[in-house]
Amino acid sequence: MSKAPVRVAVTGAAGQIGYSLLFRIASGEMLGKDQPVILQLLDLPQAQKAVKGVMMELEDCAFPLLAGMIATDDPNVAFKDAQIALLVGARPRGPGMERKDLLSENAKIFTVQGKAIAEHANPDCKVLVVGNPCNTNAYIAMKTAEKVGRIPSKNFTAMLRLDHNRALAQLAIKTGRPVSSFEHIVVWGNHSPTMYPDYRFCTSNGESVKDLINDETWYREVFIPTVGKRGAAIIEARGLSSAASAANAAIDHIRDWWLGTNGRWVTMGVPSDGSYGIPEGIVFGFPCVCENGEYRIVQGLPIDDFSRERILATLNELMEEREGVKDLLG
Ligand code: NAD
Ligand code: LMR
Secondary structure, X not given: OOOOOEEEEEEOOOOHHHHHHHHHHHOOOOOOXXXXXXXXXXXXXXXXXXXXXXXXXXXXXXXXXXXXXXXXXXXXXXXXXXXXXXXXXXXXXXXXXXHHHHHHHHHHHHXXXXXXXXXXXXXXXXXXXXXXXXXXXXXXXXXXXXXXXXXXXXXXXXXXXXXXXXXXXXXXXXXXXXXXXXXXXXXXXXOOOOOEEEOOOOEEOOEEHHHHHOOHHHHHHHHHHHHHOHHHHHHHHHOOOOOHHHHHHHHHHHHHHHHOOOOOOEEEEEEOOOHHHOOOOOEEEEEEEEEOOEEEEOOOOOOOHHHHHHHHHHHHHHHHHHHHOOOOOO
């Protein structure tokens, strides 16, 4: 017997990430090849015509798993009974901007959507914020939703998976080994240049990647900044922010959360429970494993002086961002 469809809400459906994301969700790449989905697409009133065009193309793919779709400019309709909410819709940065420069423009979106999710979504809705600055936007949505109280705060997550994937790709290029050989990479903190890609625990076919590369200067002066500034490098090269790789990372994040990681570590931006001294509620990139539809922060990793310094730097930036949205959250 076929499974009941899962309702997936996607905001910013007419945008560039939306265009790379929706077809893959509808083809079963996110929730599995036996899982029908209903797409609930949100965008601004002026983008509704473009959303209709995307829906026409989705229809024309004749995806067997696409059990229905709606388009709306009303968040209360878009999030109704949603079991998964991908919050992509927000302004992207242009050349010369940092992601936190978007905070004043994008923050309000996440108060409105956090409330709508809390009031209308499935009570176990899993939320992934992609729109930047994604950690603090996820924090805003979570805090707004907490006032309604129907959705667990831990269900509000932010996308650090693109940074995780970028780190893997750089290690694969450096060592000449396949991406699939690597395990246990983690990117701590904020999705911003202060993020801390940490390869201390990373292995390739069981061998320590740190020992294999054996070049701390490359690690500190090339690897960490390359991963941290990759988004800006793509904007510089393309004239537009990353889209297909961002959509791919969103698929990876939700797929692993929904279907499990079989013990593999993945980086997720999740509200801290106090782990590693990160204040509770701050949405922070942590190493996670997923099982039975739940994520768990990997515990007990040693934090050396360099790592502590880097983790504090990215935490301080998130605390500043939190301070900046205090008034918005009342
Ligand atoms: P885009 O401009 O192509 O599309 C954004 C879409 O969102 C547009 O269709 C716009 O109409 C819509 N939108 C704006 N406000 C909305 C609202 N209130 N409700 C619903 N829809 C709304 O942008 P994009 O390239 O798709 O990027 C979207 C966001 O994702 C940006 O903030 C970008 O910085 C961010 N991003 C994050 C990551 C990450 O790793 N976290 C990676 C890439 C991009
Ligand atoms: C990225 O990392 O590619 C996105 O967050 C877009 C950006 O502004 O860097």
